[in-house]
Amino acid sequence: MIPELGNFSLMLALSLALAQGVLPIAGSFTGNRRWMDLARPLAAGIMLFVTFSFGVLVYSFVVNDFSVAYVEANSNSTLPLYYRVAGTWGGHEGSLLLWVQMLSLWMFAVALFSRQLSRETVARVLGVMGLIGVGLMAFMLFTSNPFDRLLPAAPDGHDLNPLLQDFGMIIHPPLLYMGYVGFSVAFSFALAALMGGQLDATWARWSRPWTLMAWVFLTLGIFVGSFWAYYELGWGGWWFWDAVENASFMPWLVGTALIHSLAVTEKRGSFKNWTVLLAIITFSLSLLGTFLVRSGVLTSVHAFATDPRRGLFILIFLAIVIGGALTLYAWRAPKVGLGGRFSLFSRESMLLVNNVLLLTTAGTVLLGTLYPLFLDALGLAKISVGPPYFEAVFVPLMLPVLFLMAPAMFMRWKHSSLTEIVKRLRWVALGSVLTGLLLSLALATSVMAAAGLTLAAWIMLATLSHVAQRLQHFPAGTPVLNRLRSVPRSYWGMVIAHLGLAVFVIGVTLVKGLESSSDVSMHLGDTTSIAGYEVRLTDLTEVKGPNYVAAQGTFVVSQATVSGVKVIAVLKPEKRVFTVQQMPMTDAAIDRGLFRDIYISLGDAISDDTWAVRVQCKPFVSWIWGGSILIALGGLLALLDRRYRLATQKSPQAVAQSVTVASVIVVE
């Protein structure tokens, strides 16, 4: 009975979303205030019903209701409670419900925090979000309903895929989906602007924090996914250029272009058209990513043939959303205009180059991801596009992006002179080349790695020198703390995110350039060495988990120092066999460090006391995680900037005052 309530609640949400997608938008064109004013209460209604429906599905997992087909397929009574909850988004149907749940939350947030927007704009923004909701909910109800019953009920469930039984599963999908769906706000706002035919700095100022928020969630989501893959898949890779990863990386790339372009639109009124287009593309890629991962098309394009309704629905929905948005864009964009002019050598042009390169990169990733699917679907050939392709294309396109970050910071808006930039950056250039050279000589890296280190140093030194320059622009005698405090948070956000990128680049460069790995067969008591560490297998035991049994090895990692042999770590990797699905899984053990990770995984048992073992040393892997966190933190700081809050909370006078303060800071 309870699952039916969830199903019913979802149907109600769908009908409310239909009303939401039609009435307020229609009202905004006919001037019907009552229709427009429906937008906010409808958003609240959709949020309530979807949340109830989602709650019901979680409840069905918690109480082990195996008469629900989806629960049976993704859970088991021996599964710990927190994984049963996470099992809610362990499969196709539940992920879609999670998606819609996120959409309804974003929609409700927009309804709450949009007091300063005109009635028409709110009606249109929420209307577009309602239409997106209609598409997703109809898809669920007609082709993949999570509440479908299994009669007679199964005695026990199929269990959640052991690879998903991890803390990562609890936070990774919600974070990622918050990001994906968050871009629907920017998308809806772009469409609303196109409908109204006007787009001004208020538009950019309002949609910037929302876009930043979505971007921060997506960044964290991708980071958690990568971090999880690193320790969970058991073999130490952190990015595989797998279609599933690319699906989340493409919206991130274009989303990154979007937040930079929005900054220009807000500050200078330029790039209007372009920003709108990026908003449309970012969300389109999010939508494509959702379906790519969740439709089963990656497992086999022929999965579509077994249930053609799903594939057909997805294709039609994508065509309507993307095609419709682009048509509206082609029709109305000339009216919006490009905005302010700028010279070829200016901060605007630098950001434009950054935008074009990011978009191009996303395009090459899209091509590499979809091309094999197309060939397979058309029956032409079976091919795969692996990491070598992506690395060969991605790296050369990213090098100019990294290089231009430094001059872009020092450029003035509108017009800048080359001599000034050269003067400002010559010491930075010298410093970064020296740092790169010395570091790569000290670490004995390749030429490519030296280039990576130089670029990272270039970005870091330029950013720091920009900060120093900025802090000088105060009347003499201003205390440092006051100087620090009067610089807006969005500036600190930019600084932290750019430093984070430099840290990330260092991590990637050194992991790629210096990692070492060896596969050996180890007998109890054997010793092997890697990157100057001695690894000794001292014990082999059997351990029992809640729903698995495992063989566990004990490895003592030690290092010879001047004062004798020092034990660094004791690592206990496991080989688990999950009892329900009889599926083996490698559980690696990692000794994490600031400058290197030691990573041990058990392969197969060769005999009772001999195992195949992979021992790896991964230098600077933590810098990849640290860099990613800094990047997300930068976005968070930028979105907490005072100017976004003052505008919503303070009186008009205070706003005027803060605007003057802000303009003084900008002018300095």
Place this chain on the structure above:
Amino acid sequence: MKPRHKRLALILGGLAALGLAAVLVLSAFQKNLVFFFTPTQILAGEAPQNRSFRMGGMVVKNSLVRQADGVTMSFLVTDTVQTLRVNYHGMLPDLFKEGKGVVTQGKLDQNHLFVADEVLAKHDENYMPPDAAYALKKAGEAKQAAAAKATRISYTPQSAP
């Protein structure tokens, strides 16, 4: 600079970026596309010689042999019509099992030995990698066609050559 020239410069810049991307993509495609072949196709000589490609099918039961060093493996992969020996140095993925589907990437040596540098198992709940399933299906169809042919021939009076 006149606005017209500026626009031209911007457009040229954009085209240059796109051109660069196109060149990169094409050369990367040419070098790094990995094609898939079934054991039947490989033994028919369709697979390239000095280039890495993917091969898939079913691991023959009881065919896994471990060499003395413990981490070099050899096993047979079949699409039910043809069988190929694979050599691999490294860790086999968790989902690797005799009698189950597998996809490997590597090169073919002169003696029709497939030297794999990667053994793949998708990290999802499907044990059968789609490419391996494809190889079996294709071999199955070929077998059926051959069987049909064989039947037809047996009913046709044959003249001595």
